[in-house]
Amino acid sequence: MQLIYLPQSLDARSSYGVRAFRSHFARPVVFVPRRPRLPLLSVKAAKDPSGPKVAIAGISGAVGQEFIRVLTERNFPYSEIKMLASSRSAGKEVEFDGETYVIEELTEDSFDGVDISLFSAGGSISKKFAPIAAAKGCFVVDNSSAFRMADGVPLVIPEVNPEAMADYKLGKKKGGIIANPNCSTIIALMAVTPIHRAVGVKRMIASTYQAASGAGALAMAELEQQTRDVLNNDPVTMNIFSWQYAFNLFSHNSPMTENGYNEEEMKMVKETAKIWGTDAVSIAATCIRVPVMRAHAESINLTLCSELDEQDAKAILSKAPGISIIDDRANNRFPTPLDASNKDDVFVGRIRQDISQPGKSGLEIFVCGDQIKKGAALNAVQIAELIL
């Protein structure tokens, strides 16, 4: 068995704000070996014979690895756990809760007897295997976009709309798919929903500052490598993105739709409508990729249905679950992606009355949230907790 060393961008002790998801693998997977590191993180979860049988599909990806960390941090109960990936990673080993697991190839038989599976292996894998797993009585928490807008599939942020999956409980229902929203949607709605519940949001305009992690571990490695290249005056190589990422930014790389908005932007529009259960809120977004590793930021402008004082908005947000406020005007201290990196909470600041709208009918906020955690793995594990 061979230790793998992640690119430094994925290491906890660097100033990227990126905590390690180091693990044992039989051979290095996609990650470039660097230098020997500290011993492995000690992982502790709650193995319990009465717990559910769990599977992770896509264990070798950035979110797959984060599942392990979040399950551990939250003492997620399990009696057995399966580590699933493509044939490329099958046979490699991964350590979890003090035990070593051999990664199995994801097949139609993988879900026999599995109660809960966490999927983060891309949309086409989800499309194929999530219905198979659900038909076998497994609850699938799917991190891809494959089923988010499907009728009958709950799209859930546990702090926002847990009621959408009220029936999805072990023993109450025989399996099913629950979709994890897009990271940008989750991070925005964590902050905007408490305002929406209080006074109603009529219109929301978001401009995002999105991290590399949303495009996966290879994109993070590309940002790191390109940055080294620029600093060394070497030519910059582009594999994941079509243009230079280091010391640059660009419109989100998702496909463009007919109305001139890209799919990432339309996810924010459509998913918000589904999660809030209303088409009455007007939403537009501009999604931009910035050279930051793993936490997204969003500048959000709200038009409210009735007036709300900025101090009241701050009070509402300070009581909201999963929200931390950093809003110190005197010291010009507001949320940054590094504040949010490796944190569960979404951070909110720049809470102020919108001066471009009459009276107190508008509000502006700036939010930062960890894309891999609350934007993906944490939210999925929280959904899994609701199933228990």
Place this chain on the structure above:
Amino acid sequence: MQLIYLPQSLDARSSYGVRAFRSHFARPVVFVPRRPRLPLLSVKAAKDPSGPKVAIAGISGAVGQEFIRVLTERNFPYSEIKMLASSRSAGKEVEFDGETYVIEELTEDSFDGVDISLFSAGGSISKKFAPIAAAKGCFVVDNSSAFRMADGVPLVIPEVNPEAMADYKLGKKKGGIIANPNCSTIIALMAVTPIHRAVGVKRMIASTYQAASGAGALAMAELEQQTRDVLNNDPVTMNIFSWQYAFNLFSHNSPMTENGYNEEEMKMVKETAKIWGTDAVSIAATCIRVPVMRAHAESINLTLCSELDEQDAKAILSKAPGISIIDDRANNRFPTPLDASNKDDVFVGRIRQDISQPGKSGLEIFVCGDQIKKGAALNAVQIAELIL
């Protein structure tokens, strides 16, 4: 005489998109020597005995150096030129148009007989010396914020409101101050004014992605050094900003005002009103500093006074002076800061009907512009050209 080598971030041939403004100095100024580079750029301007006597105040700053480059590129006519700076830089040498100039200390006597001076030495220097120069019959183009909102001082983007300085002509008026707007204002209004002229803008919401250069050459060097530190796993040192800049972003470092908007944001609000000559447009901005070297980006949402089709908006912008369009939806190709770096034009893309507003009453665009060039030095030199 000793060559100085700029930090790599300021070098043309790196992938920062930052072109050299290397010059001869008696001793290195603030810049860290790196490695020997190619011979000096060949500088050519238009020395002409009938041209005006010119002075540059703040020659050793990032914008001061860019003045030299822009004057050269545009063959700005001059009969004599003075290079002025603080006593710290006085005595050093700077090369321009094939001649070597000794930097003189900026004093009350500096402007005797000078026709046009370009100021970029900070607000307090402008406050003190610009009125002195103007009283001596000199036309001062001031890049600081000191006089922007002062009554009687034109605030000019030459493509937008040249009429505001119609009387400011050599031989027509005996000196005066003309203010150069804030970089974020210039870059936004270059793109939004043609739309405003066509159908009227009722409301503008901007979220910015601002480069290091706006905080000066030392901030650019800090971003470069911090990035090296992070990649080397070294502690990050913070001198210019109070928080980590590398692989991070943060709310603009300008002082906070009472309404919760920082001064950079309020400049966009107030300067736009002055330049457009109306208080009727509602404006709000969120200004964010991102780890990019020298070009700003802005996500801009517009509410229009009357409907405008996105194709018509694109046609209007494609005819606008100083604007280049990069708006290729099929290839997901839109403006980036690196596209705009070292370019005169402001680049516009993501031109689309705002889906959060009824019909064709809203428009969204994404703009990028070089902060040092059109955001500062180029705009100032264009103002100086209007004085001729």
